[in-house]
Amino acid sequence: MTINLKIWRQKNTADKGGFQEYKLNDVNEHMSFLEMLDVLNEHLIKEGKEPVEFDYDCREGICGSCNMVINGRAHGPKRLTAACQLHMRNYNDGDTIVIEPPRAAAFPVIKDLVVDRSAFDRIIGAGGYVSVRTGSAPEANLIPVEQETANTAFDYATCIGCGACVAACPNSSASLFTAAKLSHLNRLPQGKPERKKRTIAMVEQMEKEGFGDCSNYAECEAVCPVGISIASIAEMRKSYVKAVF
Amino acid sequence: MNLDSKVPSGPLEEKWSNYLRDIKLVSPNNKRKHKIIVVGTGLAGASAAASLAELGYNVETFCIQDSARRAHSIAAQGGINAAKNYQNDGDSVWRLFYDTIKGGDYRSREANVYRLAENSNNIIDQAVAQGVPFGREYGGLLDNRSFGGAQVSRTFYSRGQTGQQLLLGAYQAMMRMVDAGKIKDNPRHEMLDLVVVDGKARGIITRNLIDGTINRFEADAVVLCTGGYGNVFYLSTNAKNSNVTAAWRCHKRGAAFANPCFVQIHPTCIPVSGDYQSKLTLMSESLRNDGRVWVPRKKGDDRHPNDIPEEERFYYLEERYPSFGNLVPRDVASRNAKMVTDDGLGVGDTGLAVYLDFRDAIKRDGEDAIRARYGNLFDMYQNITDENPYKQPMKIFPAVHYTMGGLWVDYNLMSNIPGLFVAGEANFSDHGANRLGASALMQGLSDGYFIIPYTIGNYIADADLEEVSTEHKSFGEAASASQKQLDKLLSVKGDKTVIEFHRELGKIMWDSVGISRSKEGLENAIEKIRALREEFWQNVRVPGEANYYNKYLEFAARVADFFELAELMAIDALDRDESCGCHLRDEFQTEEGEALRNDEEYSFVSAWEYLGVNGKLETKLHKEDLEFEFVELKQRSYK
Ligand SMILES: Cc1cc2nc3c(=O)[nH]c(=O)nc-3n(C[C@H](O)[C@H](O)[C@H](O)COP(=O)(O)OP(=O)(O)OC[C@H]3O[C@@H](n4cnc5c(N)ncnc54)[C@H](O)[C@@H]3O)c2cc1C
Ligand code: SF4
Ligand code: FES
Numbered sequence: 001m002t003i004n005l006k007i008w009r010q011k012n013t014a015d016k017g018g019f020q021e022y023k024l025n026d027v028n029e030h031m032s033f034l035e036m037l038d039v040l041n042e043h044l045i046k047e048g049k050e051p052v053e054f055d056y057d058c059r060e061g062i063c064g065s066c067n068m069v070i071n072g073r074a075h076g077p078k079r080l081t082a083a084c085q086l087h088m089r090n091y092n093d094g095d096t097i098v099i100e101p102p103r104a105a106a107f108p109v110i111k112d113l114v115v116d117r118s119a120f121d122r123i124i125g126a127g128g129y130v131s132v133r134t135g136s137a138p139e140a141n142l143i144p145v146e147q148e149t150a151n152t153a154f155d156y157a158t159c160i161g162c163g164a165c166v167a168a169c170p171n172s173s174a175s176l177f178t179a180a181k182l183s184h185l186n187r188l189p190q191g192k193p194e195r196k197k198r199t200i201a202m203v204e205q206m207e208k209e210g211f212g213d214c215s216n217y218a219e220c221e222a223v224c225p226v227g228i229s230i231a232s233i234a235e236m237r238k239s240y241v242k243a244v245f
Numbered sequence: 246m247n248l249d250s251k252v253p254s255g256p257l258e259e260k261w262s263n264y265l266r267d268i269k270l271v272s273p274n275n276k277r278k279h280k281i282i283v284v285g286t287g288l289a290g291a292s293a294a295a296s297l298a299e300l301g302y303n304v305e306t307f308c309i310q311d312s313a314r315r316a317h318s319i320a321a322q323g324g325i326n327a328a329k330n331y332q333n334d335g336d337s338v339w340r341l342f343y344d345t346i347k348g349g350d351y352r353s354r355e356a357n358v359y360r361l362a363e364n365s366n367n368i369i370d371q372a373v374a375q376g377v378p379f380g381r382e383y384g385g386l387l388d389n390r391s392f393g394g395a396q397v398s399r400t401f402y403s404r405g406q407t408g409q410q411l412l413l414g415a416y417q418a419m420m421r422m423v424d425a426g427k428i429k430d431n432p433r434h435e436m437l438d439l440v441v442v443d444g445k446a447r448g449i450i451t452r453n454l455i456d457g458t459i460n461r462f463e464a465d466a467v468v469l470c471t472g473g474y475g476n477v478f479y480l481s482t483n484a485k486n487s488n489v490t491a492a493w494r495c496h497k498r499g500a501a502f503a504n505p506c507f508v509q510i511h512p513t514c515i516p517v518s519g520d521y522q523s524k525l526t527l528m529s530e531s532l533r534n535d536g537r538v539w540v541p542r543k544k545g546d547d548r549h550p551n552d553i554p555e556e557e558r559f560y561y562l563e564e565r566y567p568s569f570g571n572l573v574p575r576d577v578a579s580r581n582a583k584m585v586t587d588d589g590l591g592v593g594d595t596g597l598a599v600y601l602d603f604r605d606a607i608k609r610d611g612e613d614a615i616r617a618r619y620g621n622l623f624d625m626y627q628n629i630t631d632e633n634p635y636k637q638p639m640k641i642f643p644a645v646h647y648t649m650g651g652l653w654v655d656y657n658l659m660s661n662i663p664g665l666f667v668a669g670e671a672n673f674s675d676h677g678a679n680r681l682g683a684s685a686l687m688q689g690l691s692d693g694y695f696i697i698p699y700t701i702g703n704y705i706a707d708a709d710l711e712e713v714s715t716e717h718k719s720f721g722e723a724a725s726a727s728q729k730q731l732d733k734l735l736s737v738k739g740d741k742t743v744i745e746f747h748r749e750l751g752k753i754m755w756d757s758v759g760i761s762r763s764k765e766g767l768e769n770a771i772e773k774i775r776a777l778r779e780e781f782w783q784n785v786r787v788p789g790e791a792n793y794y795n796k797y798l799e800f801a802a803r804v805a806d807f808f809e810l811a812e813l814m815a816i817d818a819l820d821r822d823e824s825c826g827c828h829l830r831d832e833f834q835t836e837e838g839e840a841l842r843n844d845e846e847y848s849f850v851s852a853w854e855y856l857g858v859n860g861k862l863e864t865k866l867h868k869e870d871l872e873f874e875f876v877e878l879k880q881r882s883y884k
Pocket of ligand 1: 289320437527
């Protein structure tokens with residue numbers, strides 16, 4: 001099928017950037033979205049033009065690299081699906097697709113669709129861990145964890161750090177990402193001792209990085225490729241209030 | 246070339262504890278004065294970096310991705326082994342050791358494998374303490390599942406995302422040390438060369454992938470944790486950025502490359518469907534716990550699988566291997582899939598697929614139970630293939646998955662270049678000619694958390710390390726060589742893209758250095774690889790420039806290294822006149838079509854020395870003989 005593309009091109013962080021249009025005739029419906037972009041790039045290279053830069057690695061929806069905004073929606077039209085898992089069978093012959101980087105002040109554009117998400121790493125560094133030295137861990141089965149607690153913790157632990165939540169939020173808030181980590185660690189017995197310290201440190205780091213506040217638009221939950229629930233944001237608020245006062 | 250394995254003497258059970266008793270320590274005050282570079286932040290690298298920083302060393306890490314959390318380890322699905330014996334089914338450190346040695350077809354070092362089994366239990370403790378949410382039973386204790394190649398249930402898992410959860414644990418431990426100022430983290434940096442001064446590894450050359458600058462970093466030791474080289478085949482289950490460059494450049498600086506031809510082909514992947522395809526997706530081996538593998542008995546039977554009656558289905562694994570059935574190890578399952586498709590029994594449009602069927606499991610346990618066990622994998626399958634595996638069997642086929650070969654290391658995980666340590670998939674140790682499921686994660690974390698931190702101390706305490714600055718001529722020479730190579734790639738301006746070359750190389754490799762190999766095929770492949778490599782340097786087209794973000798330039802440099810490695814893989818496969826594990830030479834099989842080892846002549850690690858590339862790869866074979874003191878070598882049987 002034929003697909004018309006409007007893609008954001010930006011040389012570097014300082015460049016202003018703008019949209020460029022491309023027409024791609026040899027799109028197969030079984031291709032993944034990123035394979036479609038690979039094909040576009042092969043054409044551009046052969047024509048002596050510069051290929052479109054975008055981030056990816058696993059192409060299985062697990063590494064969190066590939067977030068891009070497709071027709072106004074982070075990771076594209078399909079619920080619970082990362083951009084790399086999206087297939088061209090979701091589009092029709094002749095469709096126009098607009099592709100942009102996830103935009104947020106805290107995620108500067110590096111080139112084209114590639115952005116700098118290192119702010120997320122600094123939020124984790126501020127407290128998104130359990131302080132346990134290598135070699136000092138007790139026997140694993142000494143701390144039983146109720147199955148339900150373990151399962152819920154797991155659900156929150158699956159955040160892939162893609163930043164779609166930030167891109168989708170009108171305030172560019174990183175609340176869903178931060179809250180997911182807190183809801184994972186704070187509810188496990190292993191994470192309890194550092195709970196207060198962790199919550200305060202991560203929330204404050206998030207603010208320092210220039211992410212906006214959460215005002216309950218819930219756009220984040222709608223685009224999250226792994227289905228992190230906004231219930232975590234409520235938990236985060238409660239823990240924060242409890243920790244501070 | 247000195248290939249002293251440095252395995253401590255004494256009984257197997259006491260080697261590691263005796264070693265730890267005798268190693269030299271670096272005092273806390275002095276650790277602060279030492280700097281260690283860790284390249285790669287997957288399971289091996291992140292765990293090593295965190296542990297070394299906790300000990301007090303100054304650590305500097307590098308990775309290609311924008312964050313350590315995205316290393317290829319994140320994608321591991323099925324699980325991680327440990328000899329906890331929580332199931333009370335007779336597991337023990339000895340049994341895990343034995344299964345691993347046997348699974349590797351007796352081509353690994355006993356002492357290393359025993360240590361791996363010993364460390365396995367600590368890994369689970371460590372991960373649980375970090376808050377890694379493993380699967381649990383109703384009573385709140387940890388649950389296990391079984392995996393190919395073992396008759397006990399010893400695999401710990403986090404649904405289908407075990408690698409993700411383990412990596413996040415190690416990454417979080419690492420970020421904690423970054424925040425504490427003990428680790429300097431450099432994402433989006435690619436190591437392009439190793440700097441050797443006075444025969445010791447003293448630093449690396451990197452390219453900053455954002456601005457293209459070539460940078461120099463010095464250290465007292467370098468730990469390479471850069472993963473495997475399966476992407477030499479172009480299509481594989483590996484993440485797209487996995488590559489051999491760091492290891493290969495170390496090889497060119499003198500590090501021996503061991504057992505390059507040992508490549509694991511995973512039996513349960515989603516089959517290839519078209520030319521545009523960029524990678525293959527693994528369906529976890531744990532699916533074979535409940536899924537039954539079959540093909541139609543009749544050639545060309547194109548009925549819908551659900552319409553093929555029981556007696557016309559050929560459950561070839563269950564028939565041929567009654568005691569292991571669908572849970573035979575990967576090499577056996579892959580080879581059998583190839584055999585049935587070679588016999589014309591394959592299914593799907595290409596004929597290159599077999600069925601993995603859950604019908605009976607769903608009948609037995611109900612759809613909900615199967616959904617709870619494998620739901621995310623089923624969704625992934627449906628998403629990619631547009632078929633519902635609850636309603637009809639999955640189609641699967643083998644794909645390149647893991648590389649057992651890598652840089653040669655001794656018992657300290659140090660290469661033959663002093664000060665260059667290698668951990669995780671990047672080294673050759675522990676898995677022999679084949680890797681059992683759920684053991685790569687175990688090895689990466691054992692290396693990173695529990696081995697490297699001690700053996701590096703032992704090295705540093707002893708080594709005579711003079712101050713070296715990045716102004717040293719070895720740094721200058723390596724930096725300009727890296728720059729020159731990039732400039733050369735950009736200057737060719739030919740008409741074929743990097744991807745086209747890579748795909749062609751991959752096809753040669755899959756056809757001749759894949760599931761099975763033959764003398765003739767390998768000799769042929771070597772000629773073709775050489776010719777294609779020559780063409781690459783004459784006719785590749787790399788867009789853009791070197792001084793900014795340029796992914797295709799990165800690829801070009803990696804594919805250039807794959808071309809050289811590919812030749813070495815074929816040479817190694819040709820040299821090994823036997824079949825072992827995943828290395829099946831058509832000429833060496835038992836009457837029943839099983840791999841036929843030749844222990845008399847090939848019970849060694851092949852360690853290759855790089856001598857240059859001039860139209861052809863110049864290389865020299867060194868052998869580390871493997872001695873088996875504690876296990877008896879047997880024909881591997883899963884009947
Ligand atoms: C789909 C899939 C499923 C798997 N499932 C399982 C499983 O269930 N159980 C199991 O035990 N194993 C599994 N494996 C295997 C296992 O995941 C890997 O072997 C293991 O994670 C490798 O870890 P590592 O730390 O050695 O390397 P990796 O995780 O590959 O990390 C490599 C690191 O090196 C960096 N790097 C590479 N080159 C350079 C360079 N030149 N400069 C700077 N940095 C560089 C990368 O950025 C990355 O940080 C699976 C593998 C795949 C592909
Ligand atoms: S919460 Fe969801 S959208 Fe946000 S980073 Fe995590 S996975 Fe991505
Ligand atoms: S490329 Fe890894 S999540 Fe999409």
